[in-house]
Amino acid sequence: MKCPVVPGRHPEILLAHGGGGKLTQQLIEEIFIPAFSNPLLEKRHDGAVFDVNGTTLAFTTDSYVVHPLFFPGGDIGSLSVYGTVNDLAMCGARPLYLSAGFIIEEGLAVETLKQVAESMRLAAEKASVQLVTGDTKVVDRGKGDGIFINTAGVGVVERGLDIAPAGVRTGDKIILSGDLGRHGVAIMAVREGLSFGGVIESDSAPLWEPVEGLLKRKIGVHCLRDLTRGGLASALNEIAGARGVEIRIHEEAIPLHENVRGACEILGLDPLYVANEGRFIAFVSSGDVREALSCLGLFESGAGATVIGEVCGGTPGLVTMKNTIGTHRVIDRLDGEQLPRIC
Amino acid sequence: MKCPVVPGRHPEILLAHGGGGKLTQQLIEEIFIPAFSNPLLEKRHDGAVFDVNGTTLAFTTDSYVVHPLFFPGGDIGSLSVYGTVNDLAMCGARPLYLSAGFIIEEGLAVETLKQVAESMRLAAEKASVQLVTGDTKVVDRGKGDGIFINTAGVGVVERGLDIAPAGVRTGDKIILSGDLGRHGVAIMAVREGLSFGGVIESDSAPLWEPVEGLLKRKIGVHCLRDLTRGGLASALNEIAGARGVEIRIHEEAIPLHENVRGACEILGLDPLYVANEGRFIAFVSSGDVREALSCLGLFESGAGATVIGEVCGGTPGLVTMKNTIGTHRVIDRLDGEQLPRIC
Numbered sequence: 001m002k003c004p005v006v007p008g009r010h011p012e013i014l015l016a017h018g019g020g021g022k023l024t025q026q027l028i029e030e031i032f033i034p035a036f037s038n039p040l041l042e043k044r045h046d047g048a049v050f051d052v053n054g055t056t057l058a059f060t061t062d063s064y065v066v067h068p069l070f071f072p073g074g075d076i077g078s079l080s081v082y083g084t085v086n087d088l089a090m091c092g093a094r095p096l097y098l099s100a101g102f103i104i105e106e107g108l109a110v111e112t113l114k115q116v117a118e119s120m121r122l123a124a125e126k127a128s129v130q131l132v133t134g135d136t137k138v139v140d141r142g143k144g145d146g147i148f149i150n151t152a153g154v155g156v157v158e159r160g161l162d163i164a165p166a167g168v169r170t171g172d173k174i175i176l177s178g179d180l181g182r183h184g185v186a187i188m189a190v191r192e193g194l195s196f197g198g199v200i201e202s203d204s205a206p207l208w209e210p211v212e213g214l215l216k217r218k219i220g221v222h223c224l225r226d227l228t229r230g231g232l233a234s235a236l237n238e239i240a241g242a243r244g245v246e247i248r249i250h251e252e253a254i255p256l257h258e259n260v261r262g263a264c265e266i267l268g269l270d271p272l273y274v275a276n277e278g279r280f281i282a283f284v285s286s287g288d289v290r291e292a293l294s295c296l297g298l299f300e301s302g303a304g305a306t307v308i309g310e311v312c313g314g315t316p317g318l319v320t321m322k323n324t325i326g327t328h329r330v331i332d333r334l335d336g337e338q339l340p341r342i343c
Numbered sequence: 344m345k346c347p348v349v350p351g352r353h354p355e356i357l358l359a360h361g362g363g364g365k366l367t368q369q370l371i372e373e374i375f376i377p378a379f380s381n382p383l384l385e386k387r388h389d390g391a392v393f394d395v396n397g398t399t400l401a402f403t404t405d406s407y408v409v410h411p412l413f414f415p416g417g418d419i420g421s422l423s424v425y426g427t428v429n430d431l432a433m434c435g436a437r438p439l440y441l442s443a444g445f446i447i448e449e450g451l452a453v454e455t456l457k458q459v460a461e462s463m464r465l466a467a468e469k470a471s472v473q474l475v476t477g478d479t480k481v482v483d484r485g486k487g488d489g490i491f492i493n494t495a496g497v498g499v500v501e502r503g504l505d506i507a508p509a510g511v512r513t514g515d516k517i518i519l520s521g522d523l524g525r526h527g528v529a530i531m532a533v534r535e536g537l538s539f540g541g542v543i544e545s546d547s548a549p550l551w552e553p554v555e556g557l558l559k560r561k562i563g564v565h566c567l568r569d570l571t572r573g574g575l576a577s578a579l580n581e582i583a584g585a586r587g588v589e590i591r592i593h594e595e596a597i598p599l600h601e602n603v604r605g606a607c608e609i610l611g612l613d614p615l616y617v618a619n620e621g622r623f624i625a626f627v628s629s630g631d632v633r634e635a636l637s638c639l640g641l642f643e644s645g646a647g648a649t650v651i652g653e654v655c656g657g658t659p660g661l662v663t664m665k666n667t668i669g670t671h672r673v674i675d676r677l678d679g680e681q682l683p684r685i686c
Contacts, residue, residue: 018481048475132391138361152495
C-alpha cells in the first residue's frame with residue numbers, strides 16, 4: 001500500500017498531494033499561499049490566531065476522509081472532534097466551539113450516520129467543546145465515499161500567550177508526549193485484515209488537558225505541534241523550516257510499542273512518518289524540562305512523555321536523527337504518500 | 344431532473360436528505376439535534392452566536408458540492424466564500440475570517456484547483472474577509488467528484504444586536520432583496536445544455552454590505568435569512584416554524600425575471616423552491632419599511648428589494664400565498680429534492 005515516491009510537478013492531483021509531505025507543501029506554497037496570502041496564513045501554524053475586540057482567538061479547520069469509518073480505538077466521528085480540538089490546543093487555545101459539515105454519499109445507512117453523530121457527541125463531551133453549527137450535503141452514489149466530515153473550531157487564547165513556530169529557540173528541548181505510530185498502524189491493520197500480536201488501537205484522544213497543564217504551570221512552552229499526517233518527521237521538518245533552525249533527535253529516545261514496531265517492519269512503514277491522532281511535541285526551555293515531564297505525566301495522554309531531541313543553530317531547516325550506533329541520518333519530508341486517507 | 348417526492352422514513356440516505364426540505368429537517372431533528380443538543384444549536388439560525396470574553400461572535404459553516412464546478416455568474420470557489428459570508432451576515436455579523444477545507448478527487452487538474460483558488464481570492468477581497476486557515480485532503484479516483492469545499496466563518500456582532508428567528512413579531516413586513524431563482528436556473532441550464540432566451544447568470548453575491556446598511560441606519564431588522572437550498576419557501580417555513588407565527592406572502596409581489604419564469608415552466612420547477620445565492624429576506628418593523636427599501640436600493644445586491652408579505656398571528660408555522668386571482672394556497676416545505684447539488 002506504500003505509494004511510489006513522486007517528486008516534481010504534476011498536472012493532476014495525486015493522492016500524495018493530500019499526504020502531508022512534499023507535494024502537500026508544494027500545493028500550499030504554489031497555490032494556496034499566493035492566492036490567500038496574508039500574515040496569519042504565512043505563520044504556517046496549525047490554526048490562525050487573531051484578536052477580535054481585544055480577545056485573542058484561535059480558528060482552525062480539518063476535513064476527515066478516513067477509510068474505514070470505524071477502526072480500533074476510534075471512528076471518523078471522534079476523530080473529527082479530537083483532530084480539530086487538538087489543532088486549537090496546539091495554538092495554546094482552549095477549545096470552545098466546533099462546527100460540523102457532513103458530505104454524505106447517497107445510500108449511506110442512516111444507522112451509520114447515527115453512530116457517527118453519537119461518537120461525535122461523546123467526543124465533544126470528553127473534550128469539553130460544543131458543536132454549535134452544522135451543514136449536511138448529499139452527493140450522488142459513486143461521487144463520495146460514505147461520509148466525509150469537516151469540522152472547524154474556535155478557541156480562546158490567554159492574553160499575551162504566543163505559542164507558534166516563531167517562538168522556537170536554539171537550546172529548546174523537544175518533548176514527545178507518548179509512543180508513536182498507533183493510529184496509522186491501527187488503520188492499516190483493519191484495512192488489510194492483519195493482526196500484529198494483538199489489536200493495536202489508535203491513539204486518537206483530545207490533547208487540551210495536558211497542554212492546559214503545561215500552560216497553567218507557566219512552563220516555558222514555545223511551540224506545540226500534533227503529529228498527524230506525515231507523523232513526527234513532517235512536524236519536525238515544518239517547524240525547522242518555518243523557524244530556520246536545525247533539529248536533532250535521538251533514535252533510542254523515541255518510544256515505540258513492540259507491536260507497532262513489528263507491524264511497521266512487516267508493512268514497510270517508517271514509524272517516524274506514520275500518523276498519530278493523540279500525540280504531540282512540545283518545544284520547551286531546557287530549564288523547564290523536568291517540570292514539564294512531571295506535569296505531562298499527570299494526564300493519560302501525556303503519561304509516556306519523554307525528551308527526544310533539541311533545537312540547534314546548525315543548518316536552517318535540517319532535521320537529523322542520531323541512531324543507536326551513533327551515526328546521523330537526515331530526516332527528510334516525505335516525497336509521496338505513505339498511508340492514504342489516514343484521517 | 345426533478346426527483347420523486349419521498350416522504351416518510353428511510354433506512355438509507357437519499358439525495359433529498361441534502362435538499363434543504365423535509366428530509367433534511369428530519370435528519371436535523373432526529374439525529375443532529377439529539378446528539379449535539381445545546382441552546383445555540385436549538386436556535387435554528389444560519390450560524391451560532393455566542394460571547395467570548397464579552398465579545399459577541401458568529402460562527403457558521405457550509406460545504407459546497409455544486410456540480411458543475413463552473414457556471415454562468417460564478418463557480419464553486421466564489422460560492423464557497425459568499426455562501427459562508429452570507430450566513431454570517433444573516434446573523435447580523437460582520438464577516439471577518441474564513442477557513443477553507445478542500446476534499447479533492449485524485450486526478451483533478453491542478454489548473455482547475457488554481458482557478459478555484461483564484462476565484463476564492465477575488466471573492467474574499469470583494470467580501471472583505473480573510474482566508475486564514477485551511478486543510479487539503481485527497482480521496483481516491485471515484486470516491487469524490489473533482490472538488491468539494493468546506494468553509495467556516497467567524498464574524499463579530501455589535502453589542503446588543505440580536506438578529507434571529509426569535510425576534511420576528513406579528514405585524515413585521517417581509518422584504519425580499521431581489522428577483523428569485525437565478526442561481527438554480529443557471530446551474531440547471533448549464534447542466535442540461537439548455538438556454539432560455541439568453542444566458543441566465545447566478546445571483547451569487549456577498550450580502551454583508553446591504554445588511555450593514557440596514558443596521559447602520561438603526562432600522563428595526565428582526566430577522567434575516569438568505570434563500571439558498573430550498574429557496575424562499577423553505578426559509579419562510581423555517582422561520583414560521585421556529586417562531587410559531589403565520590406568514591402570508593403575495594404572489595404578484597414576488598419579482599421574477601421573465602427568462603427565469605420561462606425556464607421554470609419548461610423544467611417543471613417552482614421558483615419559490617429554487618435556490619438563490621445572493622438574495623435574502625428581512626423581517627422589518629412595518630414603520631421602518633420605507634427607509635429599509637430606500638437603504639437597500641443603494642446597494643447592487645439590494646436594488647430589486649420589495650415587500651412580499653407579512654407576519655400574522657394566525658396558525659403557528661403556516662405559510663400561505665395569495666395568488667393573482669385572490670385565492671390562498673399553503674406553501675409547504677419541500678418533500679424531496681428539487682435540484683440536487685445546487686451549492
